[in-house]
Amino acid sequence: MSPDLxxxxxxxxxxxxIAAEVESALEVLLPAPEGGEARLLAAMRYATLGxxxxxxxxxxxxxxxxxxxxxxxxxxxxxxxxxxxxxxxxHDDLPAMDDDDLRRGKPSTHKAFDEAxxxxxxxxxxxxxxxxxxxxxxxxxxxxxxxxxxxLAHAAGARGxxxxxxxxxxxxxxxxxxxxxxxxxxxxTGRLIQYSAEAGAILGRAPAHQRHxxxxxxxxxGAAFQIADDLLDAVGTTEETGxxxxxxxxxxxxxxxxxxxxxxxxxxxxxxAEQAAGHVESFGESAxxxxxxxxxxxxxxx
Amino acid sequence: MSPDLxxxxxxxxxxxxIAAEVESALEVLLPAPEGGEARLLAAMRYATLGxxxxxxxxxxxxxxxxxxxxxxxxxxxxxxxxxxxxxxxxHDDLPAMDDDDLRRGKPSTHKAFDEAxxxxxxxxxxxxxxxxxxxxxxxxxxxxxxxxxxxLAHAAGARGxxxxxxxxxxxxxxxxxxxxxxxxxxxxTGRLIQYSAEAGAILGRAPAHQRHxxxxxxxxxGAAFQIADDLLDAVGTTEETGxxxxxxxxxxxxxxxxxxxxxxxxxxxxxxAEQAAGHVESFGESAxxxxxxxxxxxxxxx
Numbered sequence: 001m002s003p004d005l006x007x008x009x010x011x012x013x014x015x016x017x018i019a020a021e022v023e024s025a026l027e028v029l030l031p032a033p034e035g036g037e038a039r040l041l042a043a044m045r046y047a048t049l050g051x052x053x054x055x056x057x058x059x060x061x062x063x064x065x066x067x068x069x070x071x072x073x074x075x076x077x078x079x080x081x082x083x084x085x086x087x088x089x090x091h092d093d094l095p096a097m098d099d100d101d102l103r104r105g106k107p108s109t110h111k112a113f114d115e116a117x118x119x120x121x122x123x124x125x126x127x128x129x130x131x132x133x134x135x136x137x138x139x140x141x142x143x144x145x146x147x148x149x150x151x152l153a154h155a156a157g158a159r160g161x162x163x164x165x166x167x168x169x170x171x172x173x174x175x176x177x178x179x180x181x182x183x184x185x186x187x188x189t190g191r192l193i194q195y196s197a198e199a200g201a202i203l204g205r206a207p208a209h210q211r212h213x214x215x216x217x218x219x220x221x222g223a224a225f226q227i228a229d230d231l232l233d234a235v236g237t238t239e240e241t242g243x244x245x246x247x248x249x250x251x252x253x254x255x256x257x258x259x260x261x262x263x264x265x266x267x268x269x270x271x272x273a274e275q276a277a278g279h280v281e282s283f284g285e286s287a288x289x290x291x292x293x294x295x296x297x298x299x300x301x302x
Numbered sequence: 303m304s305p306d307l308x309x310x311x312x313x314x315x316x317x318x319x320i321a322a323e324v325e326s327a328l329e330v331l332l333p334a335p336e337g338g339e340a341r342l343l344a345a346m347r348y349a350t351l352g353x354x355x356x357x358x359x360x361x362x363x364x365x366x367x368x369x370x371x372x373x374x375x376x377x378x379x380x381x382x383x384x385x386x387x388x389x390x391x392x393h394d395d396l397p398a399m400d401d402d403d404l405r406r407g408k409p410s411t412h413k414a415f416d417e418a419x420x421x422x423x424x425x426x427x428x429x430x431x432x433x434x435x436x437x438x439x440x441x442x443x444x445x446x447x448x449x450x451x452x453x454l455a456h457a458a459g460a461r462g463x464x465x466x467x468x469x470x471x472x473x474x475x476x477x478x479x480x481x482x483x484x485x486x487x488x489x490x491t492g493r494l495i496q497y498s499a500e501a502g503a504i505l506g507r508a509p510a511h512q513r514h515x516x517x518x519x520x521x522x523x524g525a526a527f528q529i530a531d532d533l534l535d536a537v538g539t540t541e542e543t544g545x546x547x548x549x550x551x552x553x554x555x556x557x558x559x560x561x562x563x564x565x566x567x568x569x570x571x572x573x574x575a576e577q578a579a580g581h582v583e584s585f586g587e588s589a590x591x592x593x594x595x596x597x598x599x600x601x602x603x604x
Contacts, residue, residue: 041465142443
């Protein structure tokens, strides 16, 4: 077995373990469907539980591990960012937005429930994400909790994820430059990935330069991740990805792949990946999985 | 001039002064419409600025005044709750929810912009409300900031405002008991009013029993406010209220007025108002405006 393959196996088992841990945390942190509002609570659970690779949760847990943060505290922060991510998917899928009927192979939330319930479930998931961060169980130091709330809000708000989604909606059918696309994607998906990598440093009360290294790692990882995603859409087959191949091109969506071409986009992703790995070099062996994650992200086939 | 009339004039001038203060704070705290996301930022400002009586902001400023809180800090918290309130109105007005084309006499946000922009503007207003609370300028003590975030989230989330809106949507056309209606309204509008009254005590690091008195005041005030609103809808003329009279009855909406009748509802509101005023009796003269507000709320004609 090549060293790379062995590494990728240990990464996949770590990702599976962390996905299970965050699932348990979410089970506890999302209210049980009871009372007149049970339908709302059921929709929140439907949108959040049992889904995805939990990339953001993985970043929180791994970055927290660098500073010896209590895993229970880190799991709350990991669950919180997955709630925030789930809210964004529920709202992005709405008919007025990207109008997607499927999410992770299941009916999207407004299809499984209805539009009003999906809007409210997204709203309440965002609320719960911030509530979990602010609660004393997340960290004994209230300064750390406030910093997490402010950093997540910065990543998610009008100058972050929501702003990116707005630009994306306005861009449909328009020609964007490579720089414009890069900014759109940095806002829409990059900021939350950056926050996730930074969160461990906030939890660990790490010195500013270490927090900045993790932020830079998350920024480059997020950008590489997005190009890899666009490459998969452009060159992956429907069979490999489980999604309709060529969907972006069919929808007239500008991506870095459509603007730069496959080869240059591939080189760009490789360069970003190398940069990302470099940012966490100084953490040594304890950041090995963060470096393997970079390689996984740019080489994955689905 | 009767003492009551004099009191009501000083209340109205205090309300106007505070509305102007919170407007200035909102002007500063809402980002200027710049960059590719300018449309989103413009929608956030459209939904929030220049509107309403600012009841929630008034409660924050008055309760903070009881404890000598710096008015600049209190104004940030007041602005934050108005952003949260504005977000809830934007989403409630959406076609999939209450489908209202007008709000405060202007086109609602999805009419002035479009549905996608309105969804995103509501989302980003909620985010910004929490961000403002978590930022150091809101209070030198991070514990106070975390408590504000957690209390606002509790009031706004699935077991609060969002839950109330869910129950309200499910209740349309169904018969509810007086108790069910009271719970629905306590969640949908009461919790945020209660939070607003409590916020001053959190900012002022007040002892628990004073925080509880203000919470109880806010709870009873919110309930009285809701019945008064329903009475206005049932017996006010369109001319007096500026809204279509009898809209609730026409929509088949159960209110305490429709279940209890006008006279019993009026007595219930008066009883709640008396209770609310009683909770802040122990604060003496400094709570005079809070007591006058109660009288204003149940006697207003628009």
